[in-house]
Amino acid sequence: MSTNQQVSPEQRRYQALAKKHTPKPPVLRHAVAAFIAGGLVSVVGQFLTNLYARLLHLTPDKAGNPAVATMILIGALLTGFGVYDRLARLAGAGLAVPVTGFANSIVAEALEFKREGLIYGVGGRMFTLAGAVIVYGVVTAFFVGLFKALVK
């Protein structure tokens, strides 16, 4: 009868009814938890940045690279040990928005599809969730760069 193209009045009525019976997530609690978690991740990142700047004699700018790589490692390890998803249940976007979330999506996919083999399982599925981030990052950067290059 129907696809996403047209909504019948009967469907519209039911959608409203269903919405009435659908619970709202605890927005405030989630927001506070995400703020704190995201803040803490950045604090850890700052600590690492300062550490690498001192240890490797890098400018804060350049020290960001090993700091990000370290956070990726931490995210990967927490995912591998099965701890990340439990933390994310509480922290929500606090863990998803930082680069730790990127690492988690990659490792989670690779682990889940390991049974499908190294090529198509690990290799093929690794970027199922993270791929969009890379694609839209590159495409945006391309047009921004192009614009700036031509307008100069």
Add this chain to the structure above:
Amino acid sequence: MTQYLAAFVVGGLFALVGQLLFDLTNLSPGHVLSGFTALGGILAGLGLYDPLIKFAGAGATMPISSFGNSLAKGAIMEASKDGVVGVLTGMFELTSAGITAAIVIGFLASLVFNPKA
């Protein structure tokens, strides 16, 4: 100390906006994170992301938007030297560390670990 405070607040704010989008809209994590990344690129083009990093340090480099910033910044920097071709050649220059780390660490982790039963 203020450096850590700034990092905490800005990093927290990025997460807060993401969380509100998760809870108040129908957007999936994929949508939100792609959007943040693209936003980073746009702010880079407007010259606004680097000042944010100067102010908040890791508060701005840890969120995924920083990835978008680095991609755009690499493209812009190389383009200013080599013209339009620079957009292509410079794209991954600044993000190379992050992407390489993600792929290598991701691969090794998948070998070492097993999904929980």
Add this chain to the structure above:
Amino acid sequence: MASGATLRARPAPRRIGKQTVQFENPPAIIATGTVVGPLEGKGPLGHLFDHVTEDELVGQKSFERAEQMMLQNAAYTALNKAGLTPEDMDYMLSGDLLNQLITSSFSALAVGVPVFGLYGACATSAEGLGLGAMLLDGGFANYVMVATASHNRTAERQYRYPNEYGFQRKPHAQRTATAAGAAILARNGEGPRVTIATTGKVVDRGIKDPYNVGAAMAPAAASTILTHLQDTGRRPQDYDLIATGDLALYGHRLLVELGRTEGGIDLEPVLDDCGLMLYGQDQEVGAGASGSGCSAAVTFASILKDMRDGRYKRVLVAATGALHSPCSFQQGEYIPTICHAVSLEV
């Protein structure tokens, strides 16, 4: 040379109403086998299941194989209890949630019975009971096995996200149960009988969110239950229990409201849901259980036991299924749903 008039003059003798059949010699459910995972085993019905596995891998090399093992285990358990062998079975009616019904196919291979593969998603148990009863009452079989299974890990990796992904569940999301159930129906024998079967039509009331299947399926349950009551002339209170498959908390409430507003009946006094019965309040499972194994395991282990113990005399099992595919959601389609119902009586 049959004309339309001739056909209309001799309607099918066992059809009543629009979507319902009434059996002349109602077949009996003579034995059942149920196997569930550890979380389900810790739930309030844990002691009623035949086997509770130690983990979700069951010593197999993949979760898919674990699901097959559980389904086979349930089938063999039922056969042992009935004192029968696979050779005694005339048909196996089996379905599951995985692409191409792979679980059912490999299980049917192992058990070695002629098989009809079914896809009703979480409504498979009732679909199988209805069809199985038709085969028996129609004189086409002496023994029919109805079997289905679902597994949390295989369903998640097919429909949703990898297990370790840091994703915050919405409060109305349900947990796919790791459970398998098999039932043997016979033309003669002791056990609750399948007296009536109402076959559902596909219903779509505009719900897209695959994390809100309870809300998506409630209209299908309302449609089939109301049609069943109209076709049979029965009222809700003619049943000791009307059990839906896996509407869970919010779908259940929606069904009660739909019953009142669209059917003018009050289902609440007799209505329960297998998805609400499977897990305890203390278990973190969102709105409740889902999965084809949920209604099968709960019906075969708990509801039938209550009937044999005399607690219930007449039960309507109305299993509900969400018929979406992993890609239909991404294409922006609504979720088509269905509900199949069978009346069980002692």
